[in-house]
Amino acid sequence: MQYTNPANPFIRFDIAVTMHNISGMLLTANYLVFLFGTITTPNGRFYKLTLKGLIPRLIKQFTYYTFGIFKHEPVPFPVTKDSKFNPLQQFTYVAAMFVLVPIVIITGWALLYPEVVLTKFISGSGLRVNDFIHVIIGFFVSFFMFVHIYFCTIGATFVSNFKSMITGFHESH
Protein backbone atom coordinates (compact mmCIF):
# COMPACT_ATOMS: atom_id res chain seq x y z
CA MET A 1 0.00 0.00 0.00
CA GLN A 2 2.91 2.34 0.69
CA TYR A 3 4.52 1.58 -2.66
CA THR A 4 1.37 1.07 -4.75
CA ASN A 5 1.72 1.99 -8.40
CA PRO A 6 -0.86 1.21 -11.11
CA ALA A 7 1.84 0.70 -13.76
CA ASN A 8 3.68 -1.85 -11.70
CA PRO A 9 1.23 -3.60 -9.40
CA PHE A 10 3.22 -5.88 -7.14
CA ILE A 11 -0.04 -6.90 -5.53
CA ARG A 12 -3.61 -5.87 -6.36
CA PHE A 13 -4.56 -2.90 -4.17
CA ASP A 14 -7.87 -4.30 -2.91
CA ILE A 15 -6.19 -7.62 -2.05
CA ALA A 16 -3.38 -5.74 -0.28
CA VAL A 17 -5.92 -3.72 1.73
CA THR A 18 -7.93 -6.81 2.70
CA MET A 19 -4.79 -8.73 3.68
CA HIS A 20 -3.61 -5.75 5.68
CA ASN A 21 -6.96 -5.46 7.49
CA ILE A 22 -7.10 -9.17 8.35
CA SER A 23 -3.46 -9.18 9.48
CA GLY A 24 -4.17 -6.17 11.70
CA MET A 25 -7.12 -7.93 13.32
CA LEU A 26 -5.10 -11.13 13.86
CA LEU A 27 -2.23 -9.08 15.31
CA THR A 28 -4.63 -7.41 17.74
CA ALA A 29 -6.06 -10.77 18.85
CA ASN A 30 -2.55 -12.16 19.24
CA TYR A 31 -1.43 -9.11 21.18
CA LEU A 32 -4.35 -9.47 23.58
CA VAL A 33 -3.34 -13.11 24.21
CA PHE A 34 0.23 -11.92 24.87
CA LEU A 35 -0.99 -9.18 27.22
CA PHE A 36 -3.24 -11.62 29.07
CA GLY A 37 -0.36 -14.09 29.42
CA THR A 38 2.06 -11.43 30.58
CA ILE A 39 -0.30 -10.14 33.24
CA THR A 40 -1.65 -13.44 34.54
CA THR A 41 1.46 -15.66 34.43
CA PRO A 42 4.97 -15.28 35.87
CA ASN A 43 6.23 -14.81 32.29
CA GLY A 44 5.73 -11.05 32.75
CA ARG A 45 8.78 -10.84 35.04
CA PHE A 46 11.11 -11.25 32.05
CA TYR A 47 9.91 -7.89 30.71
CA LYS A 48 10.79 -5.89 33.83
CA LEU A 49 13.63 -3.63 32.76
CA THR A 50 16.31 -2.75 35.33
CA LEU A 51 17.44 0.70 34.32
CA LYS A 52 20.54 0.70 36.53
CA GLY A 53 23.56 -0.21 34.41
CA LEU A 54 21.35 -0.82 31.40
CA ILE A 55 23.54 0.97 28.86
CA PRO A 56 26.80 -0.87 29.72
CA ARG A 57 24.88 -4.17 29.58
CA LEU A 58 23.39 -3.23 26.19
CA ILE A 59 26.88 -2.33 24.89
CA LYS A 60 28.29 -5.61 26.20
CA GLN A 61 25.61 -7.64 24.41
CA PHE A 62 25.96 -5.55 21.25
CA THR A 63 29.75 -6.08 21.27
CA TYR A 64 29.15 -9.82 21.56
CA TYR A 65 26.83 -9.79 18.53
CA THR A 66 29.24 -7.71 16.44
CA PHE A 67 32.56 -9.30 17.43
CA GLY A 68 32.38 -12.01 20.12
CA ILE A 69 30.05 -14.26 18.22
CA PHE A 70 32.59 -14.69 15.43
CA LYS A 71 35.32 -15.54 17.92
CA HIS A 72 33.08 -18.16 19.53
CA GLU A 73 33.22 -16.30 22.86
CA PRO A 74 30.84 -17.48 25.58
CA VAL A 75 27.48 -15.64 25.65
CA PRO A 76 27.72 -12.71 28.11
CA PHE A 77 24.27 -13.23 29.60
CA PRO A 78 23.41 -16.95 29.52
CA VAL A 79 19.76 -17.95 29.61
CA THR A 80 18.69 -18.94 33.13
CA LYS A 81 15.36 -19.78 34.74
CA ASP A 82 14.99 -16.14 35.94
CA SER A 83 16.51 -14.39 32.99
CA LYS A 84 15.09 -15.55 29.69
CA PHE A 85 16.29 -12.57 27.69
CA ASN A 86 19.67 -10.95 27.30
CA PRO A 87 19.71 -7.14 27.93
CA LEU A 88 19.46 -6.23 24.23
CA GLN A 89 16.65 -8.69 23.72
CA GLN A 90 14.82 -7.44 26.80
CA PHE A 91 15.15 -3.81 25.75
CA THR A 92 13.97 -4.35 22.19
CA TYR A 93 11.12 -6.66 23.27
CA VAL A 94 9.86 -4.14 25.81
CA ALA A 95 10.10 -1.37 23.21
CA ALA A 96 8.38 -3.47 20.55
CA MET A 97 5.68 -5.09 22.67
CA PHE A 98 4.78 -2.23 25.00
CA VAL A 99 5.44 0.82 22.82
CA LEU A 100 5.66 0.15 19.09
CA VAL A 101 3.10 -2.62 18.58
CA PRO A 102 0.39 -0.93 20.72
CA ILE A 103 0.89 2.29 18.72
CA VAL A 104 0.58 0.37 15.43
CA ILE A 105 -2.56 -1.39 16.69
CA ILE A 106 -4.28 1.76 17.94
CA THR A 107 -3.45 3.86 14.86
CA GLY A 108 -4.35 0.89 12.64
CA TRP A 109 -7.84 0.53 14.12
CA ALA A 110 -8.25 4.29 13.78
CA LEU A 111 -7.54 3.94 10.05
CA LEU A 112 -9.93 1.01 9.80
CA TYR A 113 -12.71 3.20 11.21
CA PRO A 114 -11.58 6.63 10.04
CA GLU A 115 -14.89 8.29 10.89
CA VAL A 116 -14.22 7.81 14.61
CA VAL A 117 -10.82 9.49 14.53
CA LEU A 118 -10.71 13.22 15.08
CA THR A 119 -11.13 14.77 11.68
CA LYS A 120 -8.89 17.65 12.63
CA PHE A 121 -5.83 17.13 14.75
CA ILE A 122 -3.89 20.22 15.74
CA SER A 123 -3.71 22.12 12.45
CA GLY A 124 -3.83 19.29 9.96
CA SER A 125 -5.98 16.30 9.29
CA GLY A 126 -6.16 13.85 12.19
CA LEU A 127 -6.06 11.02 9.71
CA ARG A 128 -2.88 12.34 8.15
CA VAL A 129 -1.04 12.49 11.49
CA ASN A 130 -2.47 9.12 12.42
CA ASP A 131 -1.35 7.58 9.14
CA PHE A 132 2.11 9.10 9.40
CA ILE A 133 2.64 7.56 12.85
CA HIS A 134 1.21 4.21 11.70
CA VAL A 135 3.52 4.03 8.70
CA ILE A 136 6.72 5.12 10.50
CA ILE A 137 6.19 2.87 13.52
CA GLY A 138 5.13 0.11 11.11
CA PHE A 139 8.52 0.37 9.41
CA PHE A 140 10.32 -0.01 12.75
CA VAL A 141 8.21 -3.04 13.67
CA SER A 142 9.10 -4.54 10.26
CA PHE A 143 12.83 -3.92 10.82
CA PHE A 144 12.48 -5.53 14.24
CA MET A 145 10.72 -8.53 12.68
CA PHE A 146 13.48 -9.14 10.11
CA VAL A 147 16.27 -8.88 12.70
CA HIS A 148 14.24 -10.94 15.17
CA ILE A 149 13.75 -13.80 12.70
CA TYR A 150 17.41 -13.67 11.69
CA PHE A 151 18.60 -13.78 15.31
CA CYS A 152 16.52 -16.89 15.84
CA THR A 153 19.05 -18.67 13.66
CA ILE A 154 22.02 -17.91 15.93
CA GLY A 155 21.14 -20.43 18.63
CA ALA A 156 23.08 -23.61 19.44
CA THR A 157 22.03 -24.92 16.05
CA PHE A 158 20.24 -23.22 13.14
CA VAL A 159 16.82 -24.36 14.30
CA SER A 160 17.25 -24.67 18.08
CA ASN A 161 15.77 -21.22 18.87
CA PHE A 162 12.74 -21.98 16.70
CA LYS A 163 12.32 -25.22 18.66
CA SER A 164 12.50 -23.20 21.91
CA MET A 165 9.56 -21.07 20.79
CA ILE A 166 7.41 -24.20 20.66
CA THR A 167 8.83 -26.30 23.51
CA GLY A 168 9.73 -23.43 25.85
CA PHE A 169 13.12 -24.97 26.63
CA HIS A 170 16.34 -23.23 25.71
CA GLU A 171 19.20 -25.22 24.29
CA SER A 172 22.56 -23.90 25.49
CA HIS A 173 25.61 -23.56 23.28
Added chain:
Amino acid sequence: MQYLMAVMLIILTSVSIKAQTDKKAENAKYNEKCLKCHGQSKYKYTNSETGSDVTKRMYIETIINRSQFAESNHKSFKCTDCHSEDYDTFPHPGRLRMEIKYACIDCHGGDEKYAKFKFEKIETEFQASVHSTKHSEDFNCWMCHNPHTYKINARSDEKIKDIVAYDNAICLNCHADITKYQMLTDKVNPNIIQKHQWLPNQALHFKNVRCIECHARTNDSILVAHNIQPKAKAVRRCVECHSTNSRLMETLYKYKVREGRSKAGFYNGVIMNEGYVIGANRNYYLGLISIIMFCCVAAGILIHASLRIIKRKK
Protein backbone atom coordinates in the same frame (compact mmCIF):
# COMPACT_ATOMS: atom_id res chain seq x y z
CA MET B 1 -4.47 64.66 -16.13
CA GLN B 2 -3.83 61.22 -14.64
CA TYR B 3 -5.84 62.22 -11.58
CA LEU B 4 -8.73 63.28 -13.79
CA MET B 5 -8.65 59.98 -15.70
CA ALA B 6 -8.67 57.96 -12.47
CA VAL B 7 -11.68 59.90 -11.21
CA MET B 8 -13.48 59.36 -14.53
CA LEU B 9 -12.74 55.64 -14.41
CA ILE B 10 -14.12 55.38 -10.89
CA ILE B 11 -17.25 57.28 -11.94
CA LEU B 12 -17.74 55.11 -15.05
CA THR B 13 -17.27 51.87 -13.05
CA SER B 14 -19.71 53.06 -10.41
CA VAL B 15 -22.24 54.00 -13.08
CA SER B 16 -21.84 50.59 -14.73
CA ILE B 17 -22.24 48.69 -11.44
CA LYS B 18 -25.19 50.86 -10.53
CA ALA B 19 -26.80 50.19 -13.93
CA GLN B 20 -26.35 46.45 -13.47
CA THR B 21 -27.76 46.55 -9.94
CA ASP B 22 -30.68 48.67 -11.12
CA LYS B 23 -31.39 46.22 -13.96
CA LYS B 24 -31.23 43.26 -11.56
CA ALA B 25 -33.58 45.02 -9.13
CA GLU B 26 -35.89 45.95 -11.99
CA ASN B 27 -35.93 42.34 -13.25
CA ALA B 28 -36.51 41.03 -9.75
CA LYS B 29 -39.48 43.36 -9.39
CA TYR B 30 -40.78 42.21 -12.77
CA ASN B 31 -40.30 38.53 -11.79
CA GLU B 32 -42.42 39.08 -8.70
CA LYS B 33 -45.45 39.10 -10.98
CA CYS B 34 -44.69 35.42 -11.79
CA LEU B 35 -43.37 34.47 -8.36
CA LYS B 36 -46.52 35.75 -6.68
CA CYS B 37 -48.01 32.41 -7.76
CA HIS B 38 -44.98 30.32 -8.82
CA GLY B 39 -42.93 31.25 -5.76
CA GLN B 40 -45.21 29.38 -3.38
CA SER B 41 -47.08 26.14 -2.98
CA LYS B 42 -50.56 27.62 -3.54
CA TYR B 43 -52.04 30.39 -5.66
CA LYS B 44 -55.26 32.41 -5.67
CA TYR B 45 -57.37 33.80 -8.45
CA THR B 46 -60.87 35.10 -8.93
CA ASN B 47 -63.18 32.91 -10.99
CA SER B 48 -64.47 35.28 -13.68
CA GLU B 49 -67.66 33.20 -14.12
CA THR B 50 -68.74 33.02 -10.48
CA GLY B 51 -66.79 35.98 -9.09
CA SER B 52 -65.59 33.86 -6.16
CA ASP B 53 -61.97 33.64 -4.93
CA VAL B 54 -60.32 30.26 -5.57
CA THR B 55 -57.22 28.82 -3.90
CA LYS B 56 -55.36 26.02 -5.72
CA ARG B 57 -52.20 24.05 -5.08
CA MET B 58 -49.28 24.87 -7.35
CA TYR B 59 -47.95 21.93 -9.36
CA ILE B 60 -44.63 21.09 -7.69
CA GLU B 61 -42.63 21.14 -10.94
CA THR B 62 -43.60 24.74 -11.56
CA ILE B 63 -42.72 26.10 -8.13
CA ILE B 64 -39.63 28.32 -8.22
CA ASN B 65 -37.74 28.61 -4.94
CA ARG B 66 -37.06 32.35 -4.57
CA SER B 67 -33.91 32.06 -2.46
CA GLN B 68 -32.40 29.34 -4.65
CA PHE B 69 -33.14 31.39 -7.75
CA ALA B 70 -31.57 34.46 -6.13
CA GLU B 71 -28.33 32.50 -5.66
CA SER B 72 -28.39 30.75 -9.02
CA ASN B 73 -26.34 31.57 -12.12
CA HIS B 74 -29.41 32.98 -13.85
CA LYS B 75 -30.45 35.21 -10.97
CA SER B 76 -30.30 38.43 -12.96
CA PHE B 77 -32.64 37.18 -15.68
CA LYS B 78 -36.22 38.12 -16.28
CA CYS B 79 -38.58 35.12 -16.49
CA THR B 80 -39.56 36.26 -19.96
CA ASP B 81 -35.94 36.25 -21.13
CA CYS B 82 -36.42 32.50 -21.55
CA HIS B 83 -40.20 32.08 -21.38
CA SER B 84 -42.85 33.62 -23.63
CA GLU B 85 -44.14 37.14 -22.91
CA ASP B 86 -47.61 35.63 -23.29
CA TYR B 87 -47.34 34.19 -19.78
CA ASP B 88 -48.28 37.72 -18.76
CA THR B 89 -51.97 36.82 -18.94
CA PHE B 90 -53.92 34.48 -16.66
CA PRO B 91 -55.12 31.83 -17.27
CA HIS B 92 -52.00 31.21 -19.38
CA PRO B 93 -52.82 30.39 -23.02
CA GLY B 94 -52.94 26.61 -23.56
CA ARG B 95 -50.56 26.67 -26.56
CA LEU B 96 -47.75 27.77 -24.22
CA ARG B 97 -47.55 24.16 -23.06
CA MET B 98 -45.86 23.50 -26.40
CA GLU B 99 -43.24 26.18 -25.80
CA ILE B 100 -39.82 24.97 -26.88
CA LYS B 101 -37.33 25.32 -24.08
CA TYR B 102 -33.77 26.47 -24.63
CA ALA B 103 -30.79 24.17 -24.11
CA CYS B 104 -27.52 25.49 -22.61
CA ILE B 105 -25.83 25.66 -25.99
CA ASP B 106 -28.60 27.90 -27.43
CA CYS B 107 -27.44 30.82 -25.31
CA HIS B 108 -23.91 29.85 -24.31
CA GLY B 109 -22.70 28.33 -27.59
CA GLY B 110 -20.27 30.40 -29.64
CA ASP B 111 -20.21 33.18 -27.08
CA GLU B 112 -16.78 34.67 -26.34
CA LYS B 113 -17.88 35.59 -22.83
CA TYR B 114 -18.45 31.92 -22.01
CA ALA B 115 -15.58 30.50 -24.08
CA LYS B 116 -13.68 29.31 -21.01
CA PHE B 117 -16.54 26.99 -20.08
CA LYS B 118 -16.28 25.25 -23.49
CA PHE B 119 -19.99 24.59 -23.84
CA GLU B 120 -19.48 23.11 -27.32
CA LYS B 121 -17.13 20.45 -25.92
CA ILE B 122 -19.52 19.78 -23.06
CA GLU B 123 -22.30 19.31 -25.61
CA THR B 124 -20.17 16.83 -27.62
CA GLU B 125 -19.27 14.92 -24.46
CA PHE B 126 -22.90 14.85 -23.36
CA GLN B 127 -23.99 13.56 -26.78
CA ALA B 128 -21.57 10.64 -26.35
CA SER B 129 -22.75 9.85 -22.82
CA VAL B 130 -25.22 7.11 -21.90
CA HIS B 131 -27.69 9.76 -20.82
CA SER B 132 -27.91 10.97 -24.40
CA THR B 133 -27.35 7.74 -26.36
CA LYS B 134 -29.96 5.81 -24.34
CA HIS B 135 -32.60 8.52 -24.09
CA SER B 136 -31.90 10.78 -27.10
CA GLU B 137 -33.91 14.01 -27.05
CA ASP B 138 -35.76 13.06 -23.88
CA PHE B 139 -32.68 13.74 -21.84
CA ASN B 140 -31.66 17.38 -21.83
CA CYS B 141 -29.34 19.65 -19.84
CA TRP B 142 -32.16 20.63 -17.46
CA MET B 143 -32.44 17.08 -16.16
CA CYS B 144 -29.29 17.74 -14.16
CA HIS B 145 -28.86 21.49 -14.27
CA ASN B 146 -32.11 23.11 -13.19
CA PRO B 147 -31.93 26.55 -14.82
CA HIS B 148 -33.81 28.13 -11.90
CA THR B 149 -31.49 26.86 -9.20
CA TYR B 150 -28.21 25.70 -10.76
CA LYS B 151 -25.12 27.50 -9.57
CA ILE B 152 -21.57 26.86 -10.59
CA ASN B 153 -19.45 25.30 -7.90
CA ALA B 154 -16.59 23.32 -9.45
CA ARG B 155 -14.91 26.58 -10.50
CA SER B 156 -15.02 28.03 -7.03
CA ASP B 157 -13.18 27.97 -3.75
CA GLU B 158 -15.96 26.07 -2.09
CA LYS B 159 -14.93 23.17 0.09
CA ILE B 160 -14.53 19.90 -1.77
CA LYS B 161 -17.07 18.22 0.51
CA ASP B 162 -19.70 20.83 -0.35
CA ILE B 163 -18.99 20.42 -4.07
CA VAL B 164 -19.32 16.64 -3.68
CA ALA B 165 -22.63 16.91 -1.82
CA TYR B 166 -24.05 19.39 -4.37
CA ASP B 167 -22.99 17.39 -7.42
CA ASN B 168 -24.04 14.00 -6.03
CA ALA B 169 -27.46 15.42 -5.19
CA ILE B 170 -27.86 16.13 -8.92
CA CYS B 171 -27.36 12.42 -9.77
CA LEU B 172 -29.45 11.20 -6.84
CA ASN B 173 -32.27 13.51 -7.88
CA CYS B 174 -33.21 10.81 -10.43
CA HIS B 175 -31.13 7.80 -9.38
CA ALA B 176 -32.62 7.75 -5.89
CA ASP B 177 -36.15 8.74 -6.92
CA ILE B 178 -38.14 6.07 -8.76
CA THR B 179 -40.77 8.58 -9.99
CA LYS B 180 -38.21 10.78 -11.69
CA TYR B 181 -36.15 7.81 -12.89
CA GLN B 182 -39.16 6.25 -14.56
CA MET B 183 -39.86 9.42 -16.53
CA LEU B 184 -37.29 8.06 -18.97
CA THR B 185 -37.42 4.30 -18.54
CA ASP B 186 -39.68 1.51 -17.37
CA LYS B 187 -36.76 -0.15 -15.57
CA VAL B 188 -36.62 -0.35 -11.81
CA ASN B 189 -34.10 2.07 -10.38
CA PRO B 190 -31.11 0.04 -9.12
CA ASN B 191 -30.46 0.30 -5.39
CA ILE B 192 -27.31 2.42 -5.21
CA ILE B 193 -26.29 1.23 -1.74
CA GLN B 194 -26.53 -2.44 -2.76
CA LYS B 195 -24.84 -1.92 -6.14
CA HIS B 196 -21.87 -0.28 -4.42
CA GLN B 197 -21.64 -2.87 -1.66
CA TRP B 198 -18.24 -3.97 -2.97
CA LEU B 199 -16.79 -0.53 -2.25
CA PRO B 200 -14.79 -0.52 1.02
CA ASN B 201 -15.84 2.27 3.41
CA GLN B 202 -18.83 2.98 1.19
CA ALA B 203 -20.22 5.86 3.24
CA LEU B 204 -16.86 7.66 3.22
CA HIS B 205 -16.56 7.27 -0.54
CA PHE B 206 -20.05 8.69 -1.04
CA LYS B 207 -19.28 11.70 1.14
CA ASN B 208 -15.86 12.44 -0.31
CA VAL B 209 -16.03 11.77 -4.04
CA ARG B 210 -18.59 12.50 -6.71
CA CYS B 211 -20.41 9.82 -8.70
CA ILE B 212 -18.78 11.16 -11.88
CA GLU B 213 -15.28 10.41 -10.57
CA CYS B 214 -15.84 6.75 -11.47
CA HIS B 215 -18.79 6.97 -13.85
CA ALA B 216 -17.60 9.60 -16.34
CA ARG B 217 -14.71 9.54 -18.75
CA THR B 218 -12.13 12.17 -17.91
CA ASN B 219 -11.46 14.88 -20.44
CA ASP B 220 -8.45 17.19 -20.35
CA SER B 221 -10.14 20.07 -22.12
CA ILE B 222 -13.18 20.55 -19.89
CA LEU B 223 -13.31 20.94 -16.13
CA VAL B 224 -16.24 18.66 -15.33
CA ALA B 225 -16.56 15.43 -17.28
CA HIS B 226 -19.97 15.03 -18.96
CA ASN B 227 -19.41 11.76 -20.80
CA ILE B 228 -21.22 9.40 -18.42
CA GLN B 229 -20.13 5.85 -19.18
CA PRO B 230 -22.15 2.63 -19.19
CA LYS B 231 -21.87 0.77 -15.90
CA ALA B 232 -19.47 -1.83 -17.36
CA LYS B 233 -16.93 0.94 -17.92
CA ALA B 234 -17.15 2.42 -14.41
CA VAL B 235 -13.86 2.57 -12.50
CA ARG B 236 -13.42 -0.44 -10.21
CA ARG B 237 -9.65 -0.54 -9.78
CA CYS B 238 -8.79 1.03 -6.43
CA VAL B 239 -5.33 2.16 -7.58
CA GLU B 240 -6.79 4.51 -10.17
CA CYS B 241 -7.46 6.87 -7.28
CA HIS B 242 -5.35 5.33 -4.55
CA SER B 243 -1.93 5.98 -6.02
CA THR B 244 0.35 8.94 -6.45
CA ASN B 245 -0.90 9.46 -9.99
CA SER B 246 -4.45 9.61 -8.69
CA ARG B 247 -7.36 9.95 -11.10
CA LEU B 248 -8.85 12.44 -8.66
CA MET B 249 -6.23 14.94 -9.80
CA GLU B 250 -7.92 14.95 -13.21
CA THR B 251 -11.43 15.03 -11.81
CA LEU B 252 -12.49 16.24 -8.38
CA TYR B 253 -9.31 18.16 -7.58
CA LYS B 254 -8.68 19.43 -11.10
CA TYR B 255 -9.61 23.03 -10.37
CA LYS B 256 -7.70 23.17 -7.13
CA VAL B 257 -4.55 21.59 -8.48
CA ARG B 258 -2.31 24.60 -8.35
CA GLU B 259 0.41 23.32 -6.15
CA GLY B 260 1.22 20.58 -8.64
CA ARG B 261 2.99 17.42 -7.65
CA SER B 262 5.90 18.29 -5.46
CA LYS B 263 8.47 15.55 -5.38
CA ALA B 264 10.00 16.80 -2.17
CA GLY B 265 6.86 17.07 -0.07
CA PHE B 266 3.72 15.07 0.14
CA TYR B 267 2.31 13.83 -3.10
CA ASN B 268 -0.91 15.52 -4.06
CA GLY B 269 -0.81 18.32 -1.52
CA VAL B 270 -4.18 19.52 -2.77
CA ILE B 271 -5.86 16.28 -1.79
CA MET B 272 -4.20 16.43 1.61
CA ASN B 273 -5.63 19.87 2.36
CA GLU B 274 -9.16 18.60 2.19
CA GLY B 275 -9.13 14.86 2.37
CA TYR B 276 -7.16 11.73 2.92
CA VAL B 277 -6.84 9.17 0.15
CA ILE B 278 -4.85 6.07 1.07
CA GLY B 279 -2.12 5.53 -1.51
CA ALA B 280 -2.45 9.04 -2.99
CA ASN B 281 -1.08 10.85 0.05
CA ARG B 282 2.47 9.74 0.41
CA ASN B 283 5.72 11.30 1.39
CA TYR B 284 8.51 10.85 -1.11
CA TYR B 285 11.28 10.94 1.49
CA LEU B 286 9.47 8.56 3.81
CA GLY B 287 9.17 6.00 1.01
CA LEU B 288 12.82 6.50 0.06
CA ILE B 289 14.13 6.31 3.64
CA SER B 290 12.09 3.18 4.29
CA ILE B 291 13.57 1.45 1.23
CA ILE B 292 17.12 2.49 2.23
CA MET B 293 16.56 1.26 5.78
CA PHE B 294 15.10 -2.05 4.57
CA CYS B 295 18.19 -2.47 2.36
CA CYS B 296 20.48 -1.68 5.31
CA VAL B 297 18.71 -4.24 7.51
CA ALA B 298 18.96 -6.84 4.74
CA ALA B 299 22.63 -6.03 4.14
CA GLY B 300 23.39 -6.19 7.88
CA ILE B 301 21.75 -9.60 8.16
CA LEU B 302 23.55 -10.83 5.05
CA ILE B 303 26.99 -9.66 6.23
CA HIS B 304 26.45 -11.04 9.73
CA ALA B 305 25.25 -14.39 8.36
CA SER B 306 28.14 -14.60 5.88
CA LEU B 307 30.71 -13.88 8.59
CA ARG B 308 29.16 -16.55 10.80
CA ILE B 309 29.38 -19.11 8.01
CA ILE B 310 33.00 -18.16 7.21
CA LYS B 311 34.05 -18.25 10.87
CA ARG B 312 32.29 -21.58 11.44
CA LYS B 313 34.23 -23.20 8.58
CA LYS B 314 37.48 -22.00 10.10
